[in-house]
């Protein structure tokens with residue numbers, strides 16, 4: 240999906256919501272465990288209940304890989320079920336020597352057909368470039384993550400006083416463009432969004448950390464939105480597990496709807 244197609248979807252739906260498909264077997268409603276593929280059955284109902292409210296889906300690979308070959312099958316079926324109108328993100332946090340990154344890119348973009356993959360910047364340009372070389376696909380580079388451990392490296396000051404995550408954002412802008420590169424910035428750092436927009440005014444930001452991790456949608460939108468909106472805000476557990484019974488999909492919809500309604504009002 241191109242940048243302008245993504246922006247058109249956001250405008251049409253007044254939504255920059257990404258639903259995280261972190262589908263955990265241990266948290267599925269009991270009645271679904273009788274299905275031949277409970278993970279896919281759950282995802283199907285979540286997608287049916289939320290597709291008009293969101294513009295993106297982000298399966299987190301760990302939840303599928305943990306189930307071996309069966310998990311991979313559930314992921315393939317889920318990808319085939321997500322409507323073409325939606326931006327799809329493989330949350331895989333990959334990155335390796337170029338030779339290996341090329342095959343990760345083939346797996347997520349070629350084999351599974353995702354629009355985007357999350358990539359760790361730690362190994363530098365040649366670990367990221369093979370993903371960027373895929374025509375029409377996106378890298379979403381980890382910049383400032385939502386977890387407490389973001390203090391350990393990302394927020395440490397480099398020579399010249401800038402934190403490491405800012406150096407990553409500045410340097411990576413020479414590798415890709417706003418048409419194929421986004422950055423991950425956690426919703427748990429609302430005070431950083433103003434500076435981040437000075438560094439990267441045009442790039443989309445994938446913002447996880449609202450819902451279960453407590454990030455504030457109003458604040459991150461006020462400081463993080465640009466004239467194209469420029470945000471994809473993810474919620475996983477807050478939507479998927481809003482209910483735990485037979486009505487889980489209705490509860491998920493209500494949770495997604497509350498976020499979308501707030502987004503619509505913030506977009507004016």
Ligand SMILES: O=C(O)c1cc(=O)[nH]c(=O)n1[C@@H]1O[C@H](COP(=O)(O)O)[C@@H](O)[C@H]1O
Pocket residue numbers: 259261299330357383384385386423424425447448449450451452473474475476477
């Ligand atoms: O890359 C990510 O998506 C990500 C980056 C980050 O800094 N923090 C973060 O929580 N995530 C992912 O975003 C999702 C957040 O899930 P919830 O906290 O349940 O909404 C999980 O799939 C995380 O792996």
